Amino acid sequence: MADIKTFYLPDLGEGLPDATVVEWHVKVGDSIKLDAPLCSMETAKAVVDVPSPYTGKVVKLYGAPGDIIETGAALADFEPDPNAKQRAEAEATGHHHGPKKAEEAKPAAKAEREDEGTVVGAMVSGNTVHVEQAASIGGVKAGPAVRALAKKLKVDLARVRPSGADGVVTMQDVKDAAANGSAALGAAPARAVPASAGRHLAPELPQPEPQRGPVSLAGKPVRTAPPSVQANGQPEQLKGVRRNMARVMADAHAQVVPTTLVDDADLHGWIGKQDITARLIRAIVAACQAVPALNAWFDGKNLSRTLHPQVDIGIAVDTDDGLFVPALRNADVLDAAGIRAAIKRLRTQVEDRSIPASELSGYTISLSNFGMFAGRYATPVVVPPTVAIVGAGKLSHDVVAVMGGIEVHRRMPISLTFDHRAATGGEAARFLKALLDDLSLPN
Template sequence: MADIKTFYLPDLGEGLPDATVVEWHVKEGDSIKLDAPLCSMETAKAVVDVPSPYTGKVTKLYGAPGDIIETGAALADFVPDPNAKQRAESQETGHHHGPKKSVGSPAPDDSQKVVASDEGGEVKTGGKDREDEGTVVGAMVSGSHVHVEQAASIGGVKAVPAVRALAKKLKVDLARVRPSGADGVVTLQDVKNAAANGSAPLPSPAGRGAGGEGAAGAQRYASPEPSSAHRAPSPEGRREEQRTAVSLAGKPVRTAPPSVQASGQPEQLKGVRRNMARVMAEAHANVVPTTLVDDADLHAWIGKQDITARLVRAIVAACKAVPALNAWFDGKNLSRTLHPHVDIGIAVDTDDGLFVPALRNADMLDGHGVRAAIKRLRTQVEDRSIPSSELSGYTISLSNFGMFAGRYATPVVVPPTVAIIGAGKLSHDVVAVMGGIEVHRRMPISLTFDHRAATGGEAARFLKALLDDMAQPH
């Protein structure tokens, strides 16, 4: 019997619990060399190429594009080439072999060993029929579950977030791309091919009609609408019924009762949004948030200035004045770590979810350095090339939501940080001054802090230091 080796999904980030299959670079039956790309996996932070742990033949792939696989679950089976040099278990590569086992725990019963099946369920096999061994990078969670889920269907197109991000970057219209993946899923290669041959370009703004529908919309209105009796069924197998504001009897349409199935389809959260849901839930459960709000008066500013750079400078000044908020707090051990440096987590909103890259050593940067660093981080976030190390380890956070809308907010403090600053939308306000009134340009500032780690007085002094720096002429 062939010597089958099972490769388990390694920890592709800092304790990430799962990852989504984006694309397989091989198929079952293919031969592969050691460290050659096996597949691309989307984590909460990036799209990562997973290298092959063996030189040999791939006998089984667990999961299809769009499937979520838990860290530590089976990813692929191999029959290593006995004539090829393989990586020795004792070789210093930073890898650990085999699924994680608890120290001092009894040996598992091989007859009850659970192995993930390619259908996403569990099949029990005897331990003598296969040897479970793989290359696991870093710490991992023990488990053997493969969750088979379809890629998200948005606008009738099935694709994982990484594919949608690539299509946006390459200006490819996903609706016009011919899918080659299982169950009609658009793959990364489909998007790359469409970009190369120009078969699915996004419509230009000039070609769009009223409402942004463009040529497709014009063609739709030029063709008669088929009757409901001849209308083709939707991909979900349901007839698309024409929606109107009144019923056939001419009465206003009422909301369907709870017993009627909703027309929308549930969408499994993946990648960045999946991680965001976990992080927000953890923060809500573990932080005692308190928010202070005030307005930064910018009336004394001279000339044109970089608002974001000024915000960063003001945060640095406040951190130096009140170090208690530039800290990490350990709620379990009731300990805190005050940081001598200032690394600011900058919240970046994307279609795939929220990223928070770290602006490192903000206390050492001038205005030009801040602007260049933020531009680099934003570009890396948009093309999903940012290293996972740049998405953690910040000492305090900034959410500049005012660039879209909103004055005050209660932004979420994510452990282990202690505070987050929210910058609202600039406004011109009537301000009372000695002898009358004036119109000043002001920026609403919200400071949310973990009250377990800092007092109200410390937070108020921090906010005052920030406002004082923002009020400086330059």
């Protein structure tokens, strides 16, 4: 009997609990070589290609495109080629040490099979596959990564012929549609339904006589509540980035003690046209250097903090798939041109989903420049282990009292939310003042 090896989904990030199957690069019965692409998985951080841990034959694939696979659950079965050299860790016997969840599994379950191979970090134990169907939006089943690709290639998903299981649109379906132009956005619908078509579906029914509603003693009609109407919306399973955002926000709400200070940065002294985002980042750096307590990580469990000598700023980037926060590394040593180039690179990588997972964590403080859309002040969410986040609101021209009269100044609303477990109100106020002072400089 052939020796069948099961490959279990490794942690594709830093403690990520699951990932979504985007596309299989093989099918059952195919031969595959060691480290050849097995599948693409969407995590909360990026779309990751998972390499094969074996050279051999693919016996079984767990999950279809759009399905969610828990970290440590079975991903694929292989029949390794006995004549081929396999990866050393894939050949090892015994159990690798995985996350706590795996260590708590029953001994009997552990004995049923070995952990076979790894991609990122150590393998974990588990023999249950948890999958959920791809979300159906507008009658189209597709995962977030597929929708992102369709948007990028200007493909109308409603016009794409799905090839995945249960009518799921795959990445290849979108690529094919983009190549042959069969589903371009803005094109005429495939099956136009005339407005009069509904008349032929059923004979016209006689209209009921109008019903007289209740009246008051004064003879005036009384307004009554409309009949209850059941909502038509369908529940959508959160996946990928949005799924992770929901977890992160819930954890932040449960752990952090947030306090927010607000003030306005006066930009009246600026000379010439300047890069607002670059100035914001420079001001945050100046404030971090003046008050290091907010450029820190806080461990609430052990009640310890880590002050960072460098300033790595997490820049909130809004996308249709959810919120990304890539890290602008070493902002304290970059000039304005370096800051702008780094921001452009990060945004491009986020938009095409090529950003490495390592760039989406490890920042020491955050910036949310929501004012580019709307809003003046906010209470941005501090995500542990960071201690603070700066929010920049929409610029405005305000009447300001000055000695001898009034003037109209351009001002930027600033909101600073900090974790009051890790920093005092005085530290936060001094941080905010240092930030405002830097923003008020001419250049």
